[in-house]
Amino acid sequence: MSIVRNLAGIAKGMSITFGEILEPTQVENYPDGKGPLRGAIFEQRFRGAHVLQRDENGLEKCVACFLCAAACPSNCIFIEAAENTEETRISSSERYAKVYNIDYNRCIFCGYCVEACPTDAITHGHGFELATLNATNLVIRKADMLLPVAALTAK
Ligand code: SF4
Ligand code: SF4
Structure with missing residues (x-):
């Protein structure tokens, strides 16, 4: 049987x-x-390379509150805050991130930083071609992540 x-x-x-x-x-x-x-x-929810967003005025949304770094289980976000001045305004709040690095050698793309951000400044994009033979290249800097102003006007 x-x-x-x-x-x-x-x-x-x-x-x-x-x-x-x-x-x-x-x-x-x-x-x-x-x-x-x-x-x-990709599905819309795919968590790819991070993007630092701007507001509708082109200012950076990140206000250097460090909540993303605190939420990160891999401890791979490094931020240095600086004060906005009347002459130089980078974000709409008191402070902005002068330095914002993510070490992709350690990032597990869990999305906790995105969840923790109160201003929706840090998001996951769909960038995925991140492989490299040099680990130093996997420290992604603010300039690599920041949304260009041109992308804002194109929306
Ligand atoms: S996705 Fe996760 S591991 Fe990567 S930087 Fe954000 S909180 Fe840290
Ligand atoms: S990305 Fe968001 S959570 Fe992280 S420092 Fe900037 S505003 Fe704060």
Whole structure:
């Protein structure tokens, strides 16, 4: 009886296999596909490389409150705060992040920093081509993450 049941199981499995052979291929054509992502397709919630956002006036949303660094389980966010002045205004609040680094050697892309941020300054983008042979290149700096002003006007 068990032989019959096993054969029935194999036949069922093979019927699915042969049925799928005739279906169109479902794989993504990366890196030879079309578009800026070269064929890669992401869900909206995909947690890729971080982006530091600006507000509608082009000012940086980060107010250097350090909550993201405190929430980070990998302790991989380094921030140096500085004061805005009347002459030089970087963010809409009292302070801004003069230095904002994330060490991607340690980041686990958990999203806790994004959750903790009270101003929605730090977000996950869809950047994913982060591999490098030099670990130093994995310390991502503010200039690498900050949304360009041009991107704001293009929205
Ligand atoms: S995604 Fe997680 S590990 Fe990476 S910087 Fe944010 S809190 Fe830290
Ligand atoms: S990114 Fe957000 S949580 Fe982190 S220091 Fe800036 S404002 Fe605070």
